[in-house]
Amino acid sequence: MAITKYEFLTPDQIAHFMTHGWVRIPSCFTPQQATEWIKDLWTRLGYNKDDPSTWVLKKINMPVLNTLDVREFAPKAWGAICELCGGEERLSEISRFWGDNFIVNFGSEKLKRRGRAVGPRELDNWHVDGDTFVHFLDSPNQGLLVIPCITDVLENGGATYICPDGIGVVARHLRDNPEGVTPYMARRGEESRFYEFQWFCEQVKDPEKCRDFQQMTGKCGDVVLLHPLMMHSASRNVLHVPRIITNAFVCLKEPFNFDREDPREYSLVERKTLKELGVDSLSGWMIKGDRETLKPGRERIHERMKEMELRRLAGEDVGPVADSGVEVHREIVKGLVWKPDQATAQSV
Template identity: 30%
Template sequence: MVRRPLAAVLVTMLGRARIESFVERGLCVLPGAFTARQAAAARDRVWRRMAEKAGILRDDPATWPPGYDIEERLHTPEVLACFTGQVAAAVEELLGPGRWRGERSWGFWPVNFAHGADRPYGVPPYGWHVDGNWFRHTIDAPRQGLLLIGLFSDIEPRGGGTIVSEGSHRRAARVLAARPEGMTHLELFDAVLAEPIGNFREITGSAGDVVLGHPLLFHTRGYKHTGPPRFISNTETGLREPLRLDRADGSPYSILEQSIRAALSGPPPVFTDPLHCRF
């Protein structure tokens, strides 16, 4: 891996290796950010909400669709308890002290029961996107903040984990920098995916792990060939104001800002095992 120098930062929660992974690859992992018991309590609440909304019953697999998304934040005690101080400290370390809006809740729950179980296992060539269909994408957009993925169940290999394209955030940053007027969701997808992407990684881990992803990291839902239903939450960690990529006043750049500056000043990403993908 080619390492680019980072500006001086006060490394506390994550450590330099994780920060360098975030800048170069577009993500890092905070293991055990909440407990397996906390994850199970939150998972129980998601099961109850799926029953209320769609008649999806834990004890009746006949009611399980291949996948189901709860597109809402769940402001219940057992869910809120999983947004621990450790998670908040890691978010603030990447976004900058006082720059995060600070909402400590988990939202958007894509549950994977059997997505792609009828297909040969591999990297899905479709569904590739970045989050944020509710705003116009610009290089300094404050709305998303991070791609924050909380694992609320254990996810083993081939267990339906999110698939990410490491380094794709660097191509996306370069595309957006060339379009200062901004881009719609689909315009951004078309531009980034006009050429193959690669460096694919399946997100696996234990209930309670949290993935801190770059907001421009392309990802898709993985095929699920094994294990019980997969529970994760993708959460917006919005900023108080737009990113600043030219801090002429000498104020410190956040790690997120440094990552975008590195993407624009360095070479374009090189992808192993490239694949033509689409939304």
């Protein structure tokens, strides 16, 4: 059933999403809620909150230990998520749970002393989310990119960089490759060429394709909702003030549909995709490959990190965390070729 009345998104917010591919929903949860959510973070890391010399890593992606129900924690954010995706009935059950897989960008004293912001074309972490599945234009695995701001996220303080131009770049690549591509946009047989972030970085460095870059700043409690094909990158935190966000997961029950009989049934995400492709529909378009599930090495690293975090929470002195799914990511993705894990491979 089409959404005929929007209760959480304003007309201006809808227009902003249709123009830029993202929208900020302010004050979705309180600073008190945020403080409670991250109360164990420093113990889990083995870092001293008040001693920057103990912050071993510049940036870290933490594993999930616990989840909360976003419908209760941040109902305004949940309502906006549902409206962007075409209604709550289109979302899988897992979408309503946010994990404590915090992404902490510390920066460093060296970056602070240097004081120079690193521009978007200099960054080497450009990507779209979803390293656990073969990508198609209509993949339901990644319904939205969701960034809850658990601390204030300041300009040049580790804010996620985005490239709104990149939505169309990625959408066209996926449209033209209905056989599917890896999370790094490689066609079958090209994994050795695009085994990490080269494809995305090549697009970002091309001024004919990518000209618009923005930092996703926000106040504690804001939630930024972005189109699932939004190219984005971790940025350098030159303020050396910890920035804490998480990457909330949104998954659809069914694939996106870009050829609906009734155009009123298109979700706002689908409409934005079609707008970037310059069409009203994709009549006859369909995938030509299997919806394969991949098992990245990141999961093994997070299992090890989880074990160490639980030991720290139990009071054991195991030292600070010194590796993460971010810092060693280049080693992880080299093994992410087109070989679905046989134990988890499934059709979506």
